Amino acid sequence: MAVEPRQAIAVAVRRLRALTVWHSIAISVTLLYTVWLAVRTTRDHFGLGTSAYDFGLYDQGLWLLSQGKAPFVTLMGRNLFGDHTSFILLPLVPLYWFVGSTGLLFVVQAITLGIGALPIWKLTRLLLDSLPMSCVAVVAYLLHPALTFTGMENFHPDAALAPLIAWAIYAAVAYRWAQYVTAVVLILMVKEDTALFVVALGAWVAIRRDRQVGVVTIVGSLWVALLFLFAVLRGIIGVPYRNEWRLPFGGLGGLIRTTFTRPDKLIAHLVSGERPLYLLQLLAPVGFVALVRPEIALLGTLPLLSNLVSTFWYQSQIEYHYAVQFVPIVVIGAMFGISRLAEHLRVWFVSVVLVASIVCAYIWTPLPFMRTEMPRWSPSHPAVDAAHEAINRVPEGAVVSAYHTLTAHMARRERIYVFPTPYRRVLFGADVFAKGDRLPFAEEVQYVILPRELEGETAIDWQTERLFFDVVYGNDWWTVYERVR
DSSP states (O other): OOOOHHHHHHHHHHHHHTOOHHHHHHHHHHHHHHHHHHHHHHHHHHTTOOOIIIIIHHHHHHHHHHTTSOOEETTTTEEHHHHOOOGGGGGGTTHHHHOOOTTHHHHHHHHHHHHTHHHHHHHHHHHHOOHHHHHHHHHHHHHOHHHHHHHHSSOOGGGGHHHHHHHHHHHHHTTOHHHHHHHHHHHHTTOGGGHHHHHHHHHHHHHHTOHHHHHHHHHHHHHHHHHIIIIIIHHHHSSSOTTGGGSTTTSHHHHHHHHHHOHHHHHHHHTSTTHHHHHHHHHGGGTTGGGTSTTTGGGGHHHHHHHHHOOOGGGGOTTSGGGTTHHHHHHHHHHHHHHTSOHHHHHHHHHHHHHHHHHHHHHHOOOTTSSOOOOOOOTTSHHHHHHHHHHTTSOTTOOEEEOHHHHTTTOSSSOEEETTTTTSOSSOSSOTTOOSOOOTTGGGOOEEEEESSOOHHHHHHHHHHGGGEEEEEEOSSEEEEEEOO
């Protein structure tokens, strides 16, 4: 039955009148955060502060899909979904039909991270039945350092985990199984290894909510993970897992042997380097309250172990996107723990969360007026205008090899490479260790754009190839070369 406009307006007015000061605060800080992050990241991008990794490769892949072409990303030398099974990106393809700006993905990412405040609010309201406490949960979520660092680290599909994990936990706690299934499916579409979280969530659901739903969640997520690894990834790049080199003790076999024969070595590895600081930075922003009743916090155990085990430095640093999935887990974990306390203690523990989130934000989160700062890239810098002048001298369909910061603004073409590729392979192809060789299609590159002043390996790489190119444009910052023979 159709709803009359007058009736719809009346309903909207009643809902607006029901808003309290706490609703207004939560909505205001969320909108302020989202707008600030969108503006800051797009400005950095247009100030040449982004690169092929990890922005240009997504922009090229999605643009190719929007043109009805296979998403073979020449910026990294493999299919977009042969890098990670990030099918969550597919709904973004239609946006490329209407939005020409290369800043599109940064706006999408900022909105995605901001939306995570909604399920955080709803679940805290359900658990604690308190608007002020729900507002504190939203603030704790937005101020967590991992959230903002992810938003400012180029672009990553992993950003979708913040709202989706919060939504999945909310749906599980509230017995909203249709929403739960939707959230779980979308989480699995973000990346092949998200099954680590979903398995833990399924176990919690089986124990605390519904055994059948929990078992189906576990079995289904494992099946999807195996499908992605051994059908999709192996079918595209020839191997199910490209990153075994990140595992210590010689790979998966060595890790398993060490776990059972020398657990002391594994434990020493897990607490080595800056890993203890990483744990501190994840838990301190909620005052460690997530450990009061840790069953929700424990949902992050498997992905956390994956990050701590990895020898890849980025995975145990708060500044990189691998940490974003823990933000909703620790914030909801804190609120869940508080909900299990006596009512006279709840205000005190929520106050701990609020104070801890503000103090830790000041120390670690790169927000305005905080101690931690990130490099700023100005679109008004002379090098930026000069870069666009150089880029405009290259025909749209030309095959290009360009300096890495320029590739982020030239990715919407079928063939573009990050110099020195293809003259010397660097981060190209399925094998991360394959490097140094000249690729067979090097002579097909028609244009090269490089900084005017070349240094180090860039100068050496270009010295030989320069013989086959003439300068067609130059300014104080950049030089455009065209192949002549």
